[in-house]
Amino acid sequence: MIIGIGSDHAGFEYKERIKQLLRELGHQARDFGANGSAPPVDYPLFIRPVALAVARGEVERGIVLGGSGNGEAIVSNRVPGIRCALCWNQESARLARQHNDANVISLGARLIPVELALEIVTIWLDTPFEGGRHLRRIQEIDAP
Secondary structure, three states: EEEEEEEEEOOOOHHHHHHHHHHHHHOEEOOOOOOOOOOOOOOHHHHHHHHHHHHHHHOEEEEEEOOHHHHHHHHHHOOOOOOOEEEOOOOHHHHHHOOOOOOOEEOOOOOOOOHHHHHHHHHHHHHOOOOOOHHHHHHHHOOO
């Protein structure tokens, strides 16, 4: 799977660790930046391109990171066709895929340990969408 990944300065170190994990799991990472933990950068400049790439089908899923992950989720969800879930534990990652078919996840590097972030990514990648009643709800989200 090709995964788009982007972060601001606060999420840079986690982004690098997640890219390594993706390679170990046999996925390809397309890095949209940022390219370091300093100087501070404006996260929309690195997050929106990830969401747009997912929406256009250039990558299959996206991972966005920042200090809290909140702003990154907001930016991502402004792009039509994106279902970005802010994940903070294993269950939130599992349900993001199972019930919401999240095609992007957002992680807060200042709020969770890197080991947990890696576990969240693995669960999110491995969990299938359940469909059924959840598909109807996603269709309602996407309705004009």
